[in-house]
């Protein structure tokens with residue numbers, strides 16, 4: 001479902017687009033969320049519109065996503081028919097990200113923005129207020145969310161829904177629908193790509209199910225920095241232990257660390273882990289004081305670089321499960 005805006009990109013000339021971007025930028029910098037004065041800009045260059053409409057029709061659609069994992073999913077559905085880019089870079093902290101003026105210009109030039117929703121992107125509302133003409137779609141629509149158990153976010157949905165392959169299938173279906181609506185000329189390609197990619201996600205789900213079933217019941221703890229694993233834990237019958245519920249101001253406090261040390265000792269959890277986008281200092285302290293090993297790095301809120309261990313969503317999920325099993329089993 002399109003939540004905001006309308007499909008006006010084709011009627012807009014490049015000069016209007018850049019004028020709008022400049023206006024949006026000024027509004028952004030002044031902290032003002034009112035809409036740009038479209039009525040003035042739309043009447044400025046009607047003579048250019050006919051030729052540029054034809055040119056733009058030949059161009060590929062530009063899709064922005066809020067973070068790299070969604071960009072990979074969307075690229076798999078888009079194939080070579082659309083340009084997909086992430087607003088946040090590889091390794092960025094995505095919850096409390098602050099968009100830059102150049103993000104705003106990119107946003108203004110995009111045909112569609114795909115976000116996660118479930119309060120993941122705390123910066124999105126302000127960002128969208130500055131881009132009133134650019135449609136955006138939330139990919140977790142239709143997903144059964146898991147609630148956060150504690151702290152300031154208690155009873156809010158856990159936003160990390162992509163950490164379940166079953167949920168990833170819903171993301172892919174939402175991406176497919178969005179691309180077909182945006183660009184019906186290439187609908188056949190988007191439908192076929194979504195089908196192929198969904199098959200790969202189903203295979204991944206089966207594979208992870210089998211691998212995790214080999215863990216003995218007393219070794220099923222997934223001890224992490226952020227509580228970003230509620231969905232994988234639900235899907236595969238693991239036990240959850242984390243330092244803080246969601247990346248926010250309070251990360252790795254002495255109280256959070258002491259609590260995890262206690263649970264690790266009590267249950268003889270063999271290994272603890274941390275994620276690639278946060279400071280692992282507190283979790284290393286847990287390892288040191290509890291006698292557990294530090295088992296390595298999970299990828300959740302960002303892919304790795306192209307040469308790293310988690311350059312795609314499918315590889316990210318496989319890598320996390322391998323890291324978990326190897327860490328718990330001391331390999």
Ligand SMILES: [Zn+2]
Nearest residue numbers: 226228247301
């Ligand atoms: Zn997160």
